[in-house]
Amino acid sequence: MAELLSVDLALERILSDKTRLPAEQVALDDALDRVLAEDITADISIPAFANSSMDGYAVRAADVQNASSSAPVSLRVVADIPAGTFPTIMLRQGEAARIMTGAPLPSGADAVVPVEHTDSVFSQDGMTPPPEQIQVFQALGSGDYVRPAGEDIEAGQRVLAAGTLLRAQEIGVLAALGRAVVPVIRRPRVAILSTGNELTEVGKPLQPGAIYDSNSHTLAGLVRTHGGEAIRIPRALDTQEDVRRRFQQALDAEPDIVISSAGVSVGAFDVVRTVLAELGQVDFWRINLRPGKPLAYGHLGGVPFFGLPGNPVSAMITFDVFVRPVMMALSGRPDSWTTIQVVAGHAFDSDGRRSYLRVKLQRENGLVIATTTGTQSSGALTSMVLADALLIIPEGVRRVEAGAVLEARLLRPIV
Ligand code: AMP
């Protein structure tokens, strides 16, 4: 038997020429879940001005440094500062200004006394004019209940680094800085093609001997899950003409990656092989991987191409192992691949290839225990539905005993 190519070596070859896609400008809200293409430097401070963190009265802290409920300090109210206004007054000794949360402090003031520490009561609608005098029951230090200018962000500061995956909070920061458009890395466009006479598109009646094409939908889901744009091409029949026509259609969509499924196993690939040889340069690899031994990889018209196996679980796992890292390299997304250490709940047999077995995970006494989901047939797609993780049996290992510690690739957050 010819030697199998190791997963790591195959991946190293695949990743060797992959670089980041260019940036594009998108509207702020469309930047969610995208990768920031450039550093973002603040051109304003946030807050832009010192403001009150409470509804209350702006005061000079020195005036009330000895105030208490038994010895209140009386201040004259000289102004009213609702949010959205900018005070022009100068607060002098013995004076206070009614102020709302977020409103700018008047000059001269250096603290805010919350309304509940005064004898004043704010009306619900805030429409009642402030009293002429207030009693302050609480001693204050300079800066109390004041959010200084630049407390959150200083103008000129780098706030977000290129390469950041934008979540709701990053979108909020960009909004607070007034950015309406955001430079993000272009999403990888991935053309997805199924091959096989037996394949029927969902929604159409199933003829005897036929099956529905699930792979192109699974793969489109994976592409989108990993931040790509999926372009499904209609399935190709097992004829040279049709395979050629569909691959050409895939390339016409100007993809960054082309993926096909099926037609790469021995006996199936002659048609596909001929067409791939016409369109580009593709190698047929036998990988030391289970499931997913046959893999075609190369370039078609300069575009990276993956010929994944047809079996639905094999297609998913080879995508995860080989295509996903390419998508990460093109998009700059942080890798979502998380492995944890788990304990084999029973013995597992393997065949010496690196194996990704579908397992359920359960927490027991601070350990995470892995047990099989049942059949490990690469045609049984529900094993991927049941699985919490893929248990990784390393190359060269044919059996692991119960209690062995292994790595597992999480497919969903562990409960
Ligand atoms: P092949 O690589 O063409 O020998 O296909 C291997 C197995 O995967 C066969 O059982 C196919 O019917 C199945 N298969 C191939 N393509 C798909 C697809 N798009 N969706 C579901 N199963 C498929």
Ligand code: MG
């Ligand atoms: Mg086939």
